[in-house]
Amino acid sequence: MTGVQTCALPICQLLSVMDRGSAVSAVELPSVTFETVELFPEPHDKASAMFSRLVLNPPFPVASEQLALVFVDVFLRKNGYIWEYGIEVGDWVAKLNSGAASENDLAAWMSATIKKA
Numbered sequence: 001m002t003g004v005q006t007c008a009l010p011i012c013q014l015l016s017v018m019d020r021g022s023a024v025s026a027v028e029l030p031s032v033t034f035e036t037v038e039l040f041p042e043p044h045d046k047a048s049a050m051f052s053r054l055v056l057n058p059p060f061p062v063a064s065e066q067l068a069l070v071f072v073d074v075f076l077r078k079n080g081y082i083w084e085y086g087i088e089v090g091d092w093v094a095k096l097n098s099g100a101a102s103e104n105d106l107a108a109w110m111s112a113t114i115k116k117a
Contacts, residue, residue: 026053048107
């Protein structure tokens with residue numbers, strides 16, 4: 001052994017080949033400001049920006065859509081909100097990927113599905 005630790009778990013393989021730049025960009029996007037004005041002022045704006053970036057610029061080689069759900073859910077919960085979504089979120093992933101829906105469309109839907117905890 002050379003002292004290098006390896007991990008045989010699938011999550012370790014996933015994380016070792018992710019596009020860290022895309023992930024960091026998507027996760028930091030909700031906090032972006034311009035001259036002290038938040039570009040994404042409402043929770044649904046922040047969540048839709050993060051979710052759409054993670055879906056459209058997948059930072060992971062597999063399961064990016066599922067991980068986007070986890071990232072956004074954790075982000076909202078940490079900020080005192082709950083996202084009450086169902087299987088229709090899969091339709092939104094398809095709409096985003098096909099260009100049939102915009103980030104603003106997603107934000108409008110999310111505004112009805114995100115509640116204060």
